[in-house]
Amino acid sequence: MAGVITASEPSWMSPFTGLSPRQFSKLVAVLRRKEADTVRRGRPWGLPLEDRLLLVVAYWRTNLTLRQLAPLFGVSKSAADRIINHLGPRLALQPRQRFRKDTVLIVDGTLVPTRDHTIAEQSKNYRYSTNHQVVIDADSRLVVVIGRPLPGNRNDCKAWAESGAKAAVGLTTTIAAGGYPGTGLVMPHRRRKGEALLDWKEAHNTSHKQVRARVEHTFARMKTWKILRDCRLKGDGVHHAMLGIARLHNLVLAG
Structure with a gap:
């Protein structure tokens, strides 16, 4: 089943993420360095990392139910759930460890x-x-x-x-x-x-x-x-x- 929303179309990035295509690509590169796209055991991901990232962010932005969101990306409800559970924690902000004295x-x-x-x-x-x-x-x-x-x-x-x-x-x-x-x-x-x-x-x-x-x-x-x-x-x-x-x-x- 083909999805309606895809990261290969840059026009989808800004409405959901607020990022430019360049910023989005940098974030994808960071996730790859953190091994978010490594091959895992079991069923392979049905979407490339870029689309999985867009799915997670679209879920946070719109708060659609997974039953509503999954068809927009051409995946099942359970697949969308696994994507959010896997990628969501990897997008977490890391707390700053040090602060300048005048901060x-x-x-x-x-x-x-x-x-x-x-x-x-x-x-x-x-x-x-x-x-x-x-x-x-x-x-x-x-x-x-x-x-x-x-x-x-x-x-x-x-x-x-x-x-x-x-x-x-x-x-x-x-x-x-x-x-x-x-x-x-x-x-x-x-x-x-x-x-x-x-x-x-x-x-x-x-x-x-x-x-x-x-x-x-x-x-x-x-x-x-x-x-x-x-x-x-x-x-x-x-x-x-x-x-x-x-x-x-x-x-x-x-x-």
Whole structure:
């Protein structure tokens, strides 16, 4: 069965990946170096690596069911499932290991509605969700760390440590919203009851809010990937999707 969508037609790349054909080819080359295209035991892949990559990214972008997506690539539903499970983890963003001394990071948590109730809990959006701690570089706006998903009812100050994001960042200066008390992060000044903030504190809060908005803009871009609005993947699937989408987001920003 012939597929409708194929990476051999460059016009399909940008709508699903946001990447240019040149960037897409570079990503394929990286995956090949990581042995994502090695011959495996059992049934061989029905699609070349380029088409398998496009299938995974199209699934994240559109959140179509596998029954809807598979015919578009000319494969069976089970084959599409195997492709996503095999290639999705290999697209994961690798956390940055070192930071310059003058680096400033921004962290915030975002909720991803997730149907796997073994890892999700009802959260403030009244849906079963997972909490993801996302850390970006304040200067470049690139995503540098994403913590492991936690139940959506976990508050951010606990999720910061429990997700592994705190350990990954180390002592690097990190800006956060007011929901991270006791974490040592740089937060806005709070007004005590019956007192007004000093002018310099008001000015600092204004600057803090403007810089912190960059992580909100990152969330807005990442949430254009529809799988992050209603994730049907089980187990580590939502984590792999977040990491893969963050990597593609970085590639687009880096040009």
